[in-house]
Amino acid sequence: MKIAAIKILAAFSVFVAFTLSAQAAQKPTNDDCLACHGDSTFSKEVNGKPVSLYVSSEKFNSSIHGSTFACVDCHSDIKSSMHEATPAKVKCSQCHADEQTVYDRSLHAKAIAAGNTSAAACIDCHGSPHELLPASDPKSKVNHTNIPATCGACHGLKFVMQTGGLTTQPFVAYQESVHGRAVAVGIMRSAVCPAFMVKPSLMETGRRRCARTVTAFMESSRETTRIRRCRA
Numbered sequence: 001m002k003i004a005a006i007k008i009l010a011a012f013s014v015f016v017a018f019t020l021s022a023q024a025a026q027k028p029t030n031d032d033c034l035a036c037h038g039d040s041t042f043s044k045e046v047n048g049k050p051v052s053l054y055v056s057s058e059k060f061n062s063s064i065h066g067s068t069f070a071c072v073d074c075h076s077d078i079k080s081s082m083h084e085a086t087p088a089k090v091k092c093s094q095c096h097a098d099e100q101t102v103y104d105r106s107l108h109a110k111a112i113a114a115g116n117t118s119a120a121a122c123i124d125c126h127g128s129p130h131e132l133l134p135a136s137d138p139k140s141k142v143n144h145t146n147i148p149a150t151c152g153a154c155h156g157l158k159f160v161m162q163t164g165g166l167t168t169q170p171f172v173a174y175q176e177s178v179h180g181r182a183v184a185v186g187i188m189r190s191a192v193c194p195a196f197m198v199k200p201s202l203m204e205t206g207r208r209r210c211a212r213t214v215t216a217f218m219e220s221s222r223e224t225t226r227i228r229r230c231r232a
């Protein structure tokens with residue numbers, strides 16, 4: 001009798017240990033993370049300033065990354081829902097090595113390496129990795145119609161451009177051009193590359209070409225590049 005009870009107890013504790021370890025091995029779900037990070041007021045202080053730790057589940061679920069990945073696919077160092085240490089920074093280059101290589105050759109990357117933190121990093125042009133939309137979506141920061149506003153958020157501000165010894169003149173000239181006005185009223189086929197980035201002859205070609213030209217321009221050095229006014 002006593003022995004049978006011990007046997008049952010032993011079997012039961014093996015069972016408990018088994019289920020517990022199965023649970024520990026289970027990946028934390030998005031809901032586990034959002035229990036804390038889904039609160040829109042959730043933030044921490046860095047150098048006395050609040051930094052948001054909020055992730056909108058709605059925007060995440062409809063984003064290009066959210067439709068493919070769970071939180072812990074990218075934040076893969078987190079093994080249990082309540083992480084003790086600060087999770088490691090996820091790098092875009094883990095998955096976008098090609099874009100990282102192109103970016104590293106750009107004037108923005110070189111400016112950041114030289115100490116100008118006002119120059120654009122991935123997130124400045126693409127927005128949060130938790131909210132990113134396909135470029136074809138009219139709400140994407142790099143959708144054809146939004147590129148002028150995305151670049152203009154810095155290139156239209158005098159104090160930002162002064163950090164690189166530049167002016168807002170090229171951006172202003174672009175906005176005043178026929179293309180700038182056409183984009184403003186949402187004419188999709190209008191050339192979108194700001195006038196200071198491309199040869200006017202290339203501005204009539206498609207969006208892809210345009211994006212490639214942006215890259216080519218940004219890889220070229222300041223010395224070999226002439227600021228060109230749009231002559232459309």
Ligand code: HEC
Pocket residue numbers: 028029032033034035036037044053071072075078080081082083084085086087089
């Ligand atoms: C119990 C609340 C809680 C849960 C659950 C939680 N976190 Fe956090 N998280 C925090 C707190 C508090 C911080 C800020 C403290 C710190 O940086 O260590 C933080 C920081 C982070 C950071 C770093 C932010 C930075 O500044 O670099 C990431 C990334 C993160 N959490 C992701 C996750 C993911 C993914 C999950 C789900 C697997 C998760 N967290 C679950 C409370 C939580």
Ligand code: HEC
Pocket residue numbers: 030033034037052053054055060065066069070071072073074075089090091092123128129130
């Ligand atoms: C496609 C990969 C990816 C997925 C999926 C992802 N993250 Fe992130 N997350 C990142 C990157 C990259 C950063 C760093 C952003 C930066 O450099 O500012 C980040 C930063 C964070 C931060 C720091 C604050 C911030 O917004 O910069 C928190 C908190 C966080 N993630 C939580 C989550 C939670 C919760 C989920 C799931 C709902 C999630 N992440 C899903 C890539 C991802």
Ligand code: HEC
Pocket residue numbers: 064065068069073074090091092093094095096122123126128129132133134135136
């Ligand atoms: C875990 C891998 C992973 C990480 C980390 C990651 N991405 Fe992605 N990203 C993807 C995948 C997969 C797609 C979808 C690819 C496709 O459909 O072409 C994608 C799509 C994109 C797109 C394309 C949207 C479009 O127009 O089609 C952009 C832009 C993007 N990611 C930027 C970033 C940035 C910026 C970061 C860092 C802040 C980042 N990604 C981090 C995997 C990742």
Ligand code: HEC
Pocket residue numbers: 092093096099100103108120121122123124125126135142143144147207208211214
């Ligand atoms: C100066 C602004 C800017 C910066 C900085 C930037 N991008 Fe982009 N990115 C763009 C534009 C513009 C496009 C083209 C969108 C289109 O297809 O029309 C693009 C396209 C992409 C695409 C989609 C490629 C495709 O074939 O559709 C990915 C992925 C991407 N970028 C990732 C990154 C990553 C990762 C970084 C940082 C290493 C980065 N970007 C930095 C502006 C930028």
Ligand code: HEC
Pocket residue numbers: 107108111116118119120121124125147150151152153154155160161163164165166194197214217218222
């Ligand atoms: C986060 C702010 C920011 C955003 C967004 C931004 N830029 Fe810049 N950009 C800068 C700064 C700052 C410099 C000057 C860097 C330096 O040389 O120190 C610069 C420099 C440049 C240069 C080099 C100009 C020269 O003569 O040296 C080009 C070209 C450029 N940006 C194009 C773009 C395009 C195209 C976009 C949008 C797709 C864009 N930038 C978005 C901040 C930004």
